[in-house]
Amino acid sequence: MTVTDTARESVESMLETKRTESHLNPPPSYDLADHPAPTGREEIWRFTPLKRLRGILDGEASEAKLTWETSLPEGVTLTEISAAEAAEIGELAPNDRPSALAVANAGGALLLDVPADLELDEPVWLRLHGDSVDDLVWGHLVIRIGRFSKATVVLEHTGSARYSATTSVLVGDGANANVLTLQDWDDDAVHLGRDAILVGRDASVRHTAISFGGDLVRMHANVEYAGPGGQAELLGLYFADEGQHIEHRIFADHNEPRTKSNVIYKGALQGQGAHTVWIGNVLIRKVAEGIETYEENRNLVLTEGCHADSVPNLEIETGEIEGAGHASATARFDDEQLFYLQARGISEAESRRLVVHGFFNDLIRKVGVPELEEKLMATVEEELSKNVLRPAEDAS
Amino acid sequence: MSTLEIKDLHVSVKTEDGPKEILKGVTLTIADGETHAIMGPNGSGKSTLAYSIAGHPKYTVTGGTVTLDGDDVLAMSVDERARAGLFLAMQYPVEVPGVSVSNFLRTAKTAIDGEAPKLRHWVKDVNKALQDLNLDPTFGQRSVNEGFSGGEKKRHEIAQLELLNPKIAVLDETDSGLDIDALKIVSEGVNRFRAQEGKGVLLITHYTRILRYITPDQVHVFVDGKIADQGGPELADQLEAEGYDKYLTKTTV
Numbered sequence: 001m002t003v004t005d006t007a008r009e010s011v012e013s014m015l016e017t018k019r020t021e022s023h024l025n026p027p028p029s030y031d032l033a034d035h036p037a038p039t040g041r042e043e044i045w046r047f048t049p050l051k052r053l054r055g056i057l058d059g060e061a062s063e064a065k066l067t068w069e070t071s072l073p074e075g076v077t078l079t080e081i082s083a084a085e086a087a088e089i090g091e092l093a094p095n096d097r098p099s100a101l102a103v104a105n106a107g108g109a110l111l112l113d114v115p116a117d118l119e120l121d122e123p124v125w126l127r128l129h130g131d132s133v134d135d136l137v138w139g140h141l142v143i144r145i146g147r148f149s150k151a152t153v154v155l156e157h158t159g160s161a162r163y164s165a166t167t168s169v170l171v172g173d174g175a176n177a178n179v180l181t182l183q184d185w186d187d188d189a190v191h192l193g194r195d196a197i198l199v200g201r202d203a204s205v206r207h208t209a210i211s212f213g214g215d216l217v218r219m220h221a222n223v224e225y226a227g228p229g230g231q232a233e234l235l236g237l238y239f240a241d242e243g244q245h246i247e248h249r250i251f252a253d254h255n256e257p258r259t260k261s262n263v264i265y266k267g268a269l270q271g272q273g274a275h276t277v278w279i280g281n282v283l284i285r286k287v288a289e290g291i292e293t294y295e296e297n298r299n300l301v302l303t304e305g306c307h308a309d310s311v312p313n314l315e316i317e318t319g320e321i322e323g324a325g326h327a328s329a330t331a332r333f334d335d336e337q338l339f340y341l342q343a344r345g346i347s348e349a350e351s352r353r354l355v356v357h358g359f360f361n362d363l364i365r366k367v368g369v370p371e372l373e374e375k376l377m378a379t380v381e382e383e384l385s386k387n388v389l390r391p392a393e394d395a396s
Numbered sequence: 397m398s399t400l401e402i403k404d405l406h407v408s409v410k411t412e413d414g415p416k417e418i419l420k421g422v423t424l425t426i427a428d429g430e431t432h433a434i435m436g437p438n439g440s441g442k443s444t445l446a447y448s449i450a451g452h453p454k455y456t457v458t459g460g461t462v463t464l465d466g467d468d469v470l471a472m473s474v475d476e477r478a479r480a481g482l483f484l485a486m487q488y489p490v491e492v493p494g495v496s497v498s499n500f501l502r503t504a505k506t507a508i509d510g511e512a513p514k515l516r517h518w519v520k521d522v523n524k525a526l527q528d529l530n531l532d533p534t535f536g537q538r539s540v541n542e543g544f545s546g547g548e549k550k551r552h553e554i555a556q557l558e559l560l561n562p563k564i565a566v567l568d569e570t571d572s573g574l575d576i577d578a579l580k581i582v583s584e585g586v587n588r589f590r591a592q593e594g595k596g597v598l599l600i601t602h603y604t605r606i607l608r609y610i611t612p613d614q615v616h617v618f619v620d621g622k623i624a625d626q627g628g629p630e631l632a633d634q635l636e637a638e639g640y641d642k643y644l645t646k647t648t649v
C-alpha cells in the first residue's frame with residue numbers, strides 16, 4: 001500500500017554534523033516573552049491553521065473548567081497544588097505558547113500521585129468533559145508515578161471546549177507507567193495539549209495519544225530522560241474526518257545514555273478537508289551513547305480530498321549509537337488487497353472495513369488497556385460507517 | 397452441475413501507449429466435473445485469463461463472453477463472481493496486514509454462504525483444512541499472507557479452496573515455487589476438491605510436473621493470448637519432451 005516509503009535510514013551519513021542546540025524544539029520556558037504569538041510561518045506552527053484556534057493564543061484569563069469524573073484506585077491521590085509547587089516538584093516547563101499560557105492562566109495545578117512501590121492492577125481513570133466551545137479552559141496537571149511503582153492512567157476528553165493544557169508525567173526510577181490520552185471530543189472542540197514525560201533511571205513508559213474528535217486537535221508528546229536505561233514507547237492512533245485538523249508532534253530527546261524510544265503513530269483520513277500532521281523529532285545528544293530509537297508514521301487515505309503531512313526528523317550528535325531509524329508512509333487503499341478479499345466473496349465495503357481494521361489492529365493491541373480495546377475497535381467502526389461503509393455497494 | 401464457458405474472449409490492459417490487447421480470442425468450455433490444464437510460456441496471458449475470469453479491475457474485456465451455468469459472469473462484480481461459485485487461487489497471493497487468517501476465512505465463508513457458519517463445525521473444519529495442508533494450527537492467528545513463505549501462501553490458497561468449496565476453481569501456477577512434498581500436499585487438496593460431484597478445475601501451469609498428480613481431462617497450449625493447440629493428457633507429455641518451441645516459432649513467423 002506504499003505510495004511513498006522512507007525506508008530505515010542509514011545514519012552514517014548524518015554523523016558528521018555537530019550541533020550543540022537542537023533546532024527541533026524551542027527551549028522550555030515559563031516566560032511568555034519567550035513564546036511570542038506566532039505568525040503561522042514558524043517551523044512549529046506552519047502546519048496549524050491559527051484562525052481555527054479561536055483566540056486561544058491571545059491567552060485571555062478564564063474561570064471555565066472541565067468537569068472531572070475520576071476513579072482513583074486505593075493509594076492514588078489527586079490534589080490541588082499551586083503553579084509554584086508544580087515547578088518545584090520538577091514538572092517539565094512549557095515549550096510553546098499554549099502550554100505557557102496554560103500554566104499562567106490555570107490558577108494552580110492538579111497533582112495525581114501514585115506513591116512509590118505501589119503496583120496498580122486497575123487503571124486510574126480521569127474523565128474530562130467540556131460543556132461548550134464557548135468556554136475557554138486552561139489545564140495544568142502533574143502526574144507523578146513513584147519509583148518502582150506500576151500504573152496505568154487514562155485521560156478521556158469528551159464534550160466540547162477550547163482547551164489548552166499542559167501535563168507533565170514524572171516517572172520515578174524503575175517505575176512502569178502507561179499513560180493514555182483519548183481525544184473523543186464533539187465536532188467543534190479545539191484542544192491544544194502538551195504532554196511531557198520525564199523517564200527515570202531504568203523506568204519504562206508507554207504514552208498513547210488517540211485522537212478522533214474535535215475540530216482542531218494539536219498534541220505534543222515529549223519525552224526526556226532523568227537517567228540512563230529509560231525506555232519510552234510513544235504510540236498514536238488518529239482518525240480525521242471531513243474538515244478536521246489533527247496534529248501530533250513528538251519529541252524524543254535522548255539526553256542520557258542507553259535510553260530507548262520507539263514511536264509508532266497510525267492515522268486514517270476521510271472526507272473533504274481532513275488534514276493530519278505528524279512531526280516526529282528525535283534528538284540524540286552527545287552524551288547519549290548506546291541509545292536506540294525507531295519512529296514510524298503510517299497514514300491511510302480513505303477518500304479523495306484529504307491531506308496527510310508526515311515529517312520525521314532525526315538529529316544526531318554522537319556516533320556511538322545502537323540503532324536509529326524511521327519510516328513514514330502515506331497510502332491509499334491498495335487495489336490488490338481489495339481485489340484479493342473480494343475474490344473471496346467479501347463485498348467491497350466489507351473488504352475496506354477489514355483493511356482499515358487490519359491497519360489499526362496491531363496498534364490497538366499494543367495499547368495495553370484491555371478496557372479500551374473494544375471501545376477503540378468500536379470507534380474505528382463508527383468512523384468507518386461515516387464514509388467507507390456508506391456507499392450502498394454492499395450487495396446480496 | 398457446473399459449466400464454465402468462455403467464448404472468443406478478448407482482453408486488454410491499459411499501458412502508457414494506450415490499451416494493449418493480451419487475450420486475442422480465447423474459447424474454452426469446462427464441462428461438468430472436468431479438469432482442464434492450460435500450459436504456456438511466461439507472458440503468454442495465462443494470468444490475464446485467470447484474472448479476467450475473476451474480474452480484476454486492471455483488465456478490460458473488449459469482446460467475448462464468460463458464463464457460469466449460463467449466467468453472465470462478466471456482468472458480475474468481483475465478489476458476486478466468488479459468491480456465484482468461482483474461485484481463483486492466485487499466483488501471487490496478497491498480504492493483508494492486521495487481518496488474521498481465521499477472521500479472513502470466517503468472513504469469506506459467511507459472505508459465500510450468506511450466513512455465518514456454525515461455530516463448532518467451523519472451527520473443526522478450519523483446523524482440518526489447515527492440518528490437511530500441513531499448516532500449523534497457530535496459522536489462524538497470523539495476518540493473511542504476511543510473512544508467509546512461498547509454499548505457505550500456496551497451501552493457504554488451497555486451504556481456502558477446500559473451505560469455500562466453489563463450483564469452479566481456477567488455479568494460477570499454484571505449483572510454481574513448491575518443493576516436491578508441498579506439491580504433493582497441494583495436489584492432494586485439489587484432488588479432494590475435484591473428487592466431489594460436478595466440480596470444475598482450470599489448472600494453469602508452466603511445468604508438467606503437477607500433471608503427474610492431477611490428471612487433466614484436456615490440455616490446452618496457450619501462446620500469445622490464444623489457444624494454440626489442445627488435446628488429452630498425452631499432449632502434456634509431448635510438451636514435456638519438446639517444450640513450447642514449435643508453437644513459438646509459428647507465432648513469430
Ligand SMILES: Nc1ncnc2c1ncn2[C@@H]1O[C@H](COP(=O)(O)OP(=O)(O)O)[C@@H](O)[C@H]1O
Nearest residue numbers: 409410411418437438439440441442443444445
Ligand atoms: N499493465 C501491463 N502493461 C503492459 N503489459 C502488461 C501489463 N500487464 C500484463 N502485461 C503483459 O501481458 C502479457 C501476459 O501477462 P500474463 O497474463 O501475466 O502472462 P503469464 O501469466 O502467462 O505469464 C505479458 O506480455 C505482460 O507483459
Ligand SMILES: [Mg+2]
Nearest residue numbers: 442443487569
Ligand atoms: Mg502468470
